[in-house]
Amino acid sequence: xxxxxxxxxxxxxxxxxxxxxxxxxxxxxxxxxxxxxxxxxxxxxxxxxxxxxxxxxxxxxxxxxxxxxxxxxxxxxxxxxxxxxxxxxxxxxxxxxxxxxxxxxxxxxxxxxxxxxxxxxxxxxxxxxxxxxxxxxxxxxxxxxxxxxxxxxxxxxxxxxxxxxxxxxxxxxxxxxxxxxxxxx
Amino acid sequence: xxxxxxxxxxxxxxxxxxxxxxxxxxxxxxxxxxxxxxxxxxxxxxxxxxxxxxxxxxxxxxxxxxxxxxxxxxxxxxxxxxxxxxxxxxxxxxxxxxxxxxxxxxxxxxxxxxxxxxxxxxxxxxxxxxxxxxxxxxxxxxxxxxxxxxxxxxxxxxxxxxxxxxxxxxxxxxxxxxxxxxxxxxxxxxxxxxxxxxxxxxxxxxxxxxxxxxxxxxxxxxxxxxxxxxxxxxxxxxxxx
Numbered sequence: 001x002x003x004x005x006x007x008x009x010x011x012x013x014x015x016x017x018x019x020x021x022x023x024x025x026x027x028x029x030x031x032x033x034x035x036x037x038x039x040x041x042x043x044x045x046x047x048x049x050x051x052x053x054x055x056x057x058x059x060x061x062x063x064x065x066x067x068x069x070x071x072x073x074x075x076x077x078x079x080x081x082x083x084x085x086x087x088x089x090x091x092x093x094x095x096x097x098x099x100x101x102x103x104x105x106x107x108x109x110x111x112x113x114x115x116x117x118x119x120x121x122x123x124x125x126x127x128x129x130x131x132x133x134x135x136x137x138x139x140x141x142x143x144x145x146x147x148x149x150x151x152x153x154x155x156x157x158x159x160x161x162x163x164x165x166x167x168x169x170x171x172x173x174x175x176x177x178x179x180x181x182x183x184x185x
Numbered sequence: 186x187x188x189x190x191x192x193x194x195x196x197x198x199x200x201x202x203x204x205x206x207x208x209x210x211x212x213x214x215x216x217x218x219x220x221x222x223x224x225x226x227x228x229x230x231x232x233x234x235x236x237x238x239x240x241x242x243x244x245x246x247x248x249x250x251x252x253x254x255x256x257x258x259x260x261x262x263x264x265x266x267x268x269x270x271x272x273x274x275x276x277x278x279x280x281x282x283x284x285x286x287x288x289x290x291x292x293x294x295x296x297x298x299x300x301x302x303x304x305x306x307x308x309x310x311x312x313x314x315x316x317x318x319x320x321x322x323x324x325x326x327x328x329x330x331x332x333x334x335x336x337x338x339x340x341x342x343x344x345x346x347x348x349x350x351x352x353x354x355x356x357x358x359x360x361x362x363x364x365x366x367x368x369x370x371x372x373x374x375x376x377x378x379x380x381x382x383x384x385x386x387x388x389x390x391x392x393x394x395x396x397x398x399x400x401x402x403x404x405x406x407x408x409x410x411x412x413x414x415x416x417x418x419x420x421x422x423x424x425x426x
Contacts, residue, residue, distance in 0.1 A: 018265040033249035035241040073238035125243040143206035150206045165197035176232040
């Protein structure tokens with residue numbers, strides 16, 4: 001299967017060419033559908049959300065900013081946010097690039113971490129998650145794959161909010177150390 | 186002077202926001218301000234974003250049904266019909282792109298045209314009901330593929346002739362087959378046959394089961410040997426009926 005490079009897809013998006021969406025779908029539709037299906041847990045809803053994602057990207061094709069991260073990350077963020085909105089209603093949600101854009105606008109930092117994650121395989125990501133202490137892994141899974149808020153995780157796990165925050169931070173810290181090690185070996 | 190307790194609090198917020206567990210109303214307003222003055226937290230923010238960006242890839246991949254792509258692109262091409270980018274295209278190219286499913290104005294490879302014309306002439310010479318001919322084209326997976334589907338109502342048989350698909354090493358050589366599907370406007374795809382490579386080494390032909398006019402779309406996917414009950418592989422050909 002031939003796949004257009006991301007740079008070319010971005011060009012097509014910029015010129016509002018519909019082929020950009022075809023190419024985007026062929027490149028990331030499967031990954032996005034996998035993520036959406038995991039969050040919403042229903043095939044029909046997942047199909048609807050997937051279509052919504054691509055239509056939103058098509059109708060706001062100029063909203064992608066390569067300086068903030070890769071096309072794949074952006075599409076996954078769109079998919080996750082849409083899926084979570086679907087399962088939790090249209091409540092306000094912090095998008096990944098809202099609090100972090102100050103950081104990822106610094107090319108040096110962004111490039112460093114882009115290189116790290118680009119070198120990681122699916123199995124290594126799974127290995128890194130498996131290497132987390134169970135309570136940290138569960139926190140990440142409930143939040144990222146389950147679409148639960150910190151308050152919901154707190155109730156579900158029977159732990160204080162502060163513990164949820166601490167576990168989320170420790171999990172991401174541990175993952176970055178593990179992934180950094182995997183990428184450099 | 187950066188307060189390490191403040192950094193810890195900001196990093197916890199960044200981590201929660203990163204994994205999507207933070208509501209908009211719960212984000213402290215001073216986080217952004219802190220990031221502008223704290224290199225450590227900026228580094229944390231970048232690394233959390235990078236880690237979160239690959240979490241989706243840990244999941245076992247599930248392919249969306251083929252109909253999702255088709256429905257999506259119908260909407261996108263419909264939206265695009267009046268856009269400046271599309272209006273700037275030459276007329277034939279514009280018509281091609283405006284009809285993503287049928288792509289009626291595809292330039293068909295010579296042999297397929299000849300086959301279609303020959304079949305049509307045969308039908309006319311018999312004084313029978315006119316045949317229907319539909320153009321099909323490659324998806325972005327195989328954009329050079331072109332073909333024609335000819336339906337003869339007199340014998341209720343359809344023949345799909347395709348050029349431009351990769352050869353036996355890519356499909357039909359034992360590892361994979363090209364399976365043809367007839368898809369109604371609403372409902373699941375029906376398996377209709379397999380493309381077989383002709384002796385010229387470049388023409389693929391399938392004689393299809395099913396009354397083609399009852400369907401909305403014809404499509405070809407790459408499937409494992411023996412074919413599949415429902416489409417599972419990459420869609421390489423699509424056309425409206």
